[in-house]
Amino acid sequence: MDMQVTDLAVARGGVTVLEGVAFTLSGGQVLVLRGPNGIGKTTLLRTLAGLQPAVAGRVVAGEVAYAGHADGVKAMLTVAENLGFWAAVNGVGGVEAALEAMNLGALRHRRGADGSAGQRRRLGLARLLVTGRKVWLLDEPTVSLDVASVALFGAVLRGHLGQGGAALIATHIDLGLPEARDLDLTPYKAVQPALDEVFG
């Protein structure tokens, strides 16, 4: 099992939004986070990525790779340089394979600034392949991708699962993964404390 979460509570802007979240994620599994806007999907992913502290609960996990709303693409570097940098930071290779997997081979010498939003997003997702990490935390990964690219990403994700990887995804669209399980966050919505308990 690659990630075990028990009784987790997370907060956004000092207000607890989710509590009692519990799930396990093993190699080869995908968990899709569901729930209306503002329920706390992004907050949950950021907490699991270690970017913000949890209010309560326990997270047992190895190192994770996180892809948020921003792609982390440098406008003044080429596509290959961008990806090469992240591979070097993570100390793994596979830049060429990652470029091919997201169909970026032909764009390798193009600057980040010259790519479209969809191309930059593809580059942002290709970065996951050069992290060498088993659990991927993805926040709306398919934003600005066209249908073909979504299918491409679906294939990349299946490949990752095939190698024993796992993924936790916040998304509203169907990625075409039959094995995906849903995790509806609505039941975990935090009950707000009584009025006079708020900062008092």
Add this chain to the structure above:
Amino acid sequence: MIALLLRDLRLAMRAGGGFGLGLAFFLMVTVLVPLGVGPEFEVLRRIAPGILWVGALLACLLTLDRLFALDFEDGSLEVLATAPIPMEGVVAVKSLAHWVVTGLPLTLIAPGLGVLMSLAPEGYLWLVVALAVGTPALSVIGAFGAALTVGLKRGGLLLSLLVLPMYVPTLIFGTDVVTRGARGLDPGTPLLFLAGITLGAVALLPFAAAAAIRANLK
């Protein structure tokens, strides 16, 4: 970490302005001061160390607000925070890159500007030594200020308000090294103080700056 250093240097070269802007600003300050205070040789010679140091200080400040802000805006900082490099290392490497792009060139062109300011001949060596020893502290202290203000839309002005008071000890000792050197006195004591501040800042401030960045990413 080396990859990060190389990336930052490459970005500084490509984005332009990185190298040039600080130097041009330094030159501008040194040209404006004699125009303001008058061309008297004696006056210029006396104020030269101070003006050169203040110019270097302000030139350093100029590029600081982009140190982390660019990485923050495009999401790289978030990804770096989850990468296997400790945030302290990121801060240290980015400060080093900042120094290579601003502090080092400032140190190298300072003697040329010393001529404009009629610096005494004995002072040139000490000017270079003092700037070489002192400017790393300016970059690291500045990185701390940049880390505090990274999440702010208009952090530039606040950044200078936070950073400039912390430049006081470096300015005082740095200027004193040059002044003593130019008068033919022994600049050993202020030079040791200057080196002490730089070493202390380089050793400790990355931790404070990393804490600030983590708080800003929350």
Add this chain to the structure above:
Amino acid sequence: MSIWEYANPKKFMQTSAWALPWVTGLAVVLLAGGLIWGFFLTPDDFKQGSTVKIIYLHVPSAMMAVTAWFMMLAGSLIWLIRRHHVSALTAKAAGPVGLTFTLIGLVTGAIWGQPMWGTWWAWDPRLTSFLILGLFYLGYIALWEAIEDPDTAADLTSVLCIVGSVFAFMSRYAVMFWNQGLHQGASLSIDKEEHVSNVYAFPLWTCIAGFVLLFVTLVLLRTRTEIRARRMKSLLARERVA
């Protein structure tokens, strides 16, 4: 019962509401007493004439300017270590008060210095370090104001306060190294021979006690305001979530 119970905002509001009138009253009595005693009931100095009497404002405010910074430092450390909101908010509350004391110290010093030294301002080490302390206060207050999220603001200002303390301290010694100065020696000290005579010292101590209580009053008041503001913010944030 542990001292940390007072760090609970509710408990703090209760206790401070009870203590505030007493502290305020005592501050007014001590300040009025000390200043009247000092201004009207002590003789003029044989060298400085009646100018010396500004000491009753100058020395206490200068002392409190430094004390306020130490209080901010303590509050910041407690926030970083134990995450008590009240301690972060007292540090925030102390900032503007400390800055005001610093300004009072500088202005009364200038008024005192003009007839004594013949100049409003001299780049004397003590004056210069006070000016620099004022700049540190400005930065600290500006950082609090600039950051929207209150917990992030508390984190960042706390780190700034700790690092700033080190640099303020270094600046003080750097400035002493830089220039020797005109300022007279310590006005009050326990172990030194050189200080003011008892005629001036007793009303001065009364004024200092008054200033300490004035500081406590202001910080309590401002902290209460900050706690209410925080509560309001939390309620609004909660409304957005619901």
